[in-house]
Amino acid sequence: xxxxxxxxxxxxxxxxxxxxxxxxxxxxxxxxxxxxxxxxxxxxxxxxxxxxxxxxxxxxxxxxxxxxxxxxxxxxxxxxxxxxxxxxxxxxxxxxxxxxxxxxxxxxxxxxxxxxxxxxxxxxxxxxxxxxxxxxxxxxxxxxxxxxxxxxxxxxxxxxxxxxxxxxxxxxxxxxxxxxxxxxxxxxxxxxxxxxxxxxxxxxxxxxxxxxxxxxxxxxxxxxxxxxxxxxxxxxxxxxxxxxxxxxxxxxxxxxxxxxxxxxxxxxxxxxxxxxxxxxxxxxxxxxxxxxxxxxxxxxxxxxxxxxxxxxxxxxxxxxxxxxxxxxxxxxxxxxxxxxxxxxxxxxxxxxxxxxxxxxxxxxxxxxxxxxxxxxxxxxxxxxxxxxxxxxxxxxxxxxxxxxxxxxxxxxxxxxxxxxxxxxxxxxxxxxxxxxxxxxxxxxxxxxxxxxxxxxxxxxxxxxxxxxxxxxxxxxxxxxxxxxxxxx
Numbered sequence: 132x133x134x135x136x137x138x139x140x141x142x143x144x145x146x147x148x149x150x151x152x153x154x155x156x157x158x159x160x161x162x163x164x165x166x167x168x169x170x171x172x173x174x175x176x177x178x179x180x181x182x183x184x185x186x187x188x189x190x191x192x193x194x195x196x197x198x199x200x201x202x203x204x205x206x207x208x209x210x211x212x213x214x215x216x217x218x219x220x221x222x223x224x225x226x227x228x229x230x231x232x233x234x235x236x237x238x239x240x241x242x243x244x245x246x247x248x249x250x251x252x253x254x255x256x257x258x259x260x261x262x263x264x265x266x267x268x269x270x271x272x273x274x275x276x277x278x279x280x281x282x283x284x285x286x287x288x289x290x291x292x293x294x295x296x297x298x299x300x301x302x303x304x305x306x307x308x309x310x311x312x313x314x315x316x317x318x319x320x321x322x323x324x325x326x327x328x329x330x331x332x333x334x335x336x337x338x339x340x341x342x343x344x345x346x347x348x349x350x351x352x353x354x355x356x357x358x359x360x361x362x363x364x365x366x367x368x369x370x371x372x373x374x375x376x377x378x379x380x381x382x383x384x385x386x387x388x389x390x391x392x393x394x395x396x397x398x399x400x401x402x403x404x405x406x407x408x409x410x411x412x413x414x415x416x417x418x419x420x421x422x423x424x425x426x427x428x429x430x431x432x433x434x435x436x437x438x439x440x441x442x443x444x445x446x447x448x449x450x451x452x453x454x455x456x457x458x459x460x461x462x463x464x465x466x467x468x469x470x471x472x473x474x475x476x477x478x479x480x481x482x483x484x485x486x487x488x489x490x491x492x493x494x495x496x497x498x499x500x501x502x503x504x505x506x507x508x509x510x511x512x513x514x515x516x517x518x519x520x521x522x523x524x525x526x527x528x529x530x531x532x533x534x535x536x537x538x539x540x541x542x543x544x545x546x547x548x549x550x551x552x553x554x555x556x557x558x559x560x561x562x563x564x565x566x567x568x569x570x571x572x573x574x575x576x577x578x579x580x581x582x583x584x585x586x587x588x589x590x591x592x593x594x595x596x597x598x599x600x601x602x603x604x605x606x607x608x609x610x611x612x613x614x615x616x617x618x619x
Contacts, residue, residue: 133189136176136361139394140168140195143414143467143487144583147175149183158606160583162487168197168348171487173355185360194368196391197348198341198384202435202450207340208287208315211280212246212332213305215293216253216272221332223248226451245336245450250285252276254292254305260326262297273305277312289339291319291332299324315343322383323453330432334453337435338385346381353377368393370456371429388435389456392418396427396457399579402602406576408562410592412585414467414504415484417558418459421565421576428458428565460564464557466504466584467491470550472538478546480553492531493523501531503584506550509543512587555588559595566596573598581607 137148140163147159159179164171180188201207212222225244233239254273257266280288288309295302299320306316319335353365367380370389380387392411399409400422407422421428433456434449463482467490470480480503485491489498493505505528507513515523529543536546566573573596580589586603593601 133187133363134183135190136179136188136192136363137394138172138175138191138193139391140172140197141391141413141415142196142465142484143490145171145175147172147179149179156606162490165486165488168195169351169355172352173359176356176359176361186362188361188363191356191361191363191365192368192374193352193365194390194394195348195387198345198388199391199435201341201344202337202388206344208343209285210246210250210336210339211276211283211285211288211313212251212336213273213276213280213288213290213292213309214251214253214332215257216255216266218293218328219251219253220248221329222246222251222336226329245333245340246289250280250283252279256292256301256305258292258294258298258301260294260297262294264298264301268301268304270304270308273308274311277309280309281312286313287315287317287339287343288313289317289319289332289335291328291335293328294326295320296324296326296331315339315346317342317382322385325453327453330451330453333450334385337388337450337452338383341388342381342384345384345387349377349381370454372397372427372457385452386454388452388454389433389459392420392459392461393457395581396420396422396459398581398604400425400427402577402579402604404577404579404600404602407602408566408573408576408578408598410558410562410578410580410582410585410589412558412580412582412588413465414583415463415465415486416461417464417561417582417585418461419558419561419565420457420459421569421571429455430458431455433458458565460561462557462561464503464554466502466507468503468554469500470502470506470532470535470546470553471500472535476539478535478539478549478553480550480557491528493525493528495524495527499531499534501535501550503550503554504528505531506547507584507587509547510551512551551588552591555591555595558588559592562592562596577602579604583607 135150139146144160145163149157159175161175255269302318302320306318309316317339319331322338323334365377366374368390369386372393395411396409409420411418432453467484468481469483485498490496491502491504492498508528509532532547536543577600578593578598579602580586589601
């Protein structure tokens, strides 16, 4: 067995782990490069390898938030939706449940559908629920739709024909014809061949939305690795906790939407404790998941890109996606979350994050907004020498926190403590979603804290729920298990 590389790109830091043939592990943490994530990745790989010959790498596994960010930031490809004649309004009509403050909004505006009405197309065909062909496919109707899609400058198409899970032959023919006009075509019978037309359609659309971006990114990643001398196969973490080849990840990109958090949950399940609450706090978000009898909770439908990200199963929190995924609750609370005072004079933390550029004020990279990391440094929970890459500036952290303290009319330490408490409450609400809200008593569980900021907040989060044991793995920033430390 040769060397193996693990790569994870977060909102603030990029982590690279090198595993030697006999099990020795070394880790490198460097700032993420949001404009081009590959710059940070290749810098981290170069540092991790050191004197190791790149050709000795036999496997590369990559966990990425690329698909997630594309959905949240709406930076995916423009997608055309192609369906059976009579059903083009399926997506524009959509389905929505009001959540959070929307329940009380008298001027409520429904969210924008994933595909605009003018980008939805029909083809002449019809398959029955039993798979029988009721109306033969008209090839000319497909070519007509393809010409219109190309004329609109759309480069990705999602095909979801009625009852194609029972007989996918029409979808395959449509895809072959559309590829004469559209570079990227995905079909529902390959993405999620299951009944329930709306969910099957939205899942296919989201795969078409992030697929071209994922394909381009992974092609560049493999090219960069080859130029560096690494020819090993690349595998991508999928939402359900497994891995898939880079080729498959590009074809079924929807399965990577929760790629980033999945590996951490798996690591938490290997700590030797059967019942665990994983607590992953990075620079931008905090994520929790329940693990029972050593197995993470899995959901087969979650929602992306909407409000109220507490638990992706919750209807109304975005576009429904049908694919196996580790069942997470996520909040916009991380080390880089910015503290601010609202118009009513109340202290808020997040969801905006300083990220890696400019980062928290204490990084000394030009950031001036007070963040959770700055508050933790003021409180003494962080040492100025905490980071191997650079030292943290206590002076800059104090100056940033003073801005909040002045607005609130309190001492610096009191403001820093308030920031720490508020972000702890936000993360506690995520734990509440995956436990109490689902009828699970968290007191019998062990809290496993990892991520760059998780251990600093774990004890207080555990205390809120009466959890008596907290486990912090060694190299917790990358979730390495084995040799961790536990405290009561």
